[in-house]
Amino acid sequence: MSAEQTPSERKLAELIIESLNLEDLEPHEIEPEKQLFGGDYGLDSIDALELALAISKTYGVQLKADDEKNRHVFANLRALNDHIESLRAD
Numbered sequence: 001m002s003a004e005q006t007p008s009e010r011k012l013a014e015l016i017i018e019s020l021n022l023e024d025l026e027p028h029e030i031e032p033e034k035q036l037f038g039g040d041y042g043l044d045s046i047d048a049l050e051l052a053l054a055i056s057k058t059y060g061v062q063l064k065a066d067d068e069k070n071r072h073v074f075a076n077l078r079a080l081n082d083h084i085e086s087l088r089a090d
Contacts, residue, residue, distance in 0.1 A: 003032045009081045016077075019054035020047050032078040048074055061087040 005013060005028065013027035016036075020043065030041070037043045043051075048070075052063040061084055063073065073083045 003078070005030075005032055005077070006081070008085065009077050012081050012084070013077060015054055015058055016051060019050055030077050032081075033076050036076055036080070037074055055084060059084050059088060 009032050010027055013030040016022065016030065017025055017027055022041070025041070030036075034040065037045075037048060049065065051074075052065070056062055063070070063083075067073070069083075072079060074080055
């Protein structure tokens with residue numbers, strides 16, 4: 001059984017689908033701990049750039065392209081959500 005999305009993960013899943021035009025996917029179908037990039041969702045580095053821009057506009061936080069933590073930050077919905085929340089708390 002997969003983990004349940006938190007309300008903030010659900011909002012982020014909606015943003016991912018909207019900003020990347022993933023019409024075949026529903027927000028609840030993005031599993032919090034499933035790999036986002038290079039996995040079942042078919043997202044690539046261009047999608048990561050578009051998503052970072054959408055996150056910046058929506059949440060007011062900057063995700064830097066050259067950050068060595070990006071592989072971990074973009075690993076899955078939960079990691080990305082946790083990172084955004086930590087940046088917003090600063």
